[in-house]
Amino acid sequence: MYGDAGSSSKARGRNPVDAVLEPWPSLPMSSARDLFPVTQTTVDAVYDVIFAPWLKEIGLTDFKIETGRASARLPEADHLKFRNGGVCGQALMAAIDTVAVLAVATGDKEIKGTAYQHTQFLRSARGDDMIVTAEVLRAGKSTAYVDTRITFAGSGALVAHAVLEFAF
Numbered sequence: 001m002y003g004d005a006g007s008s009s010k011a012r013g014r015n016p017v018d019a020v021l022e023p024w025p026s027l028p029m030s031s032a033r034d035l036f037p038v039t040q041t042t043v044d045a046v047y048d049v050i051f052a053p054w055l056k057e058i059g060l061t062d063f064k065i066e067t068g069r070a071s072a073r074l075p076e077a078d079h080l081k082f083r084n085g086g087v088c089g090q091a092l093m094a095a096i097d098t099v100a101v102l103a104v105a106t107g108d109k110e111i112k113g114t115a116y117q118h119t120q121f122l123r124s125a126r127g128d129d130m131i132v133t134a135e136v137l138r139a140g141k142s143t144a145y146v147d148t149r150i151t152f153a154g155s156g157a158l159v160a161h162a163v164l165e166f167a168f
Helices: 016-021 029-033 043-050 089-104
Strands: 061-066 069-074 113-121 130-139 143-152 158-167
Touching: 043 061, 043 089, 069 089, 089 113, 089 130, 089 143, 089 158
Parallel strands: none
Antiparallel strands: 061 069, 069 130, 113 158, 130 143, 143 158
């Protein structure tokens, strides 16, 4: 890849998709539907079933669920950091989207996907674990709007703020 003609996954005899799909848990559709709407009891199973394996590598833990709200802890892990020590924005945005999905999934509508995400980074994400909190502001016929914040676990200082729209 990237200019090395002999190093593609296909040339080495591996399908790159297999590595992504193999660890993905499989449930019959009727069992997966039984997990919704998301509750404190079902959140761990939902997280395991609906999110991609690579996403779980960001390490979200300590899920808390209420109707229209969700939160999780994002550890300040070395594999998420830039060389300067700050957690990268891609990891923060993935955490925001994931927790927002869980908040929307506490309702009675099936989510088709994230339609829009606008994120403001207010300070460097370094020096502490973070808490990602999402609250559904409005759930209409075809869309839901969610306000999501990332704060430092210790000080409560705001790290990032996002507004998301989800399609039903």
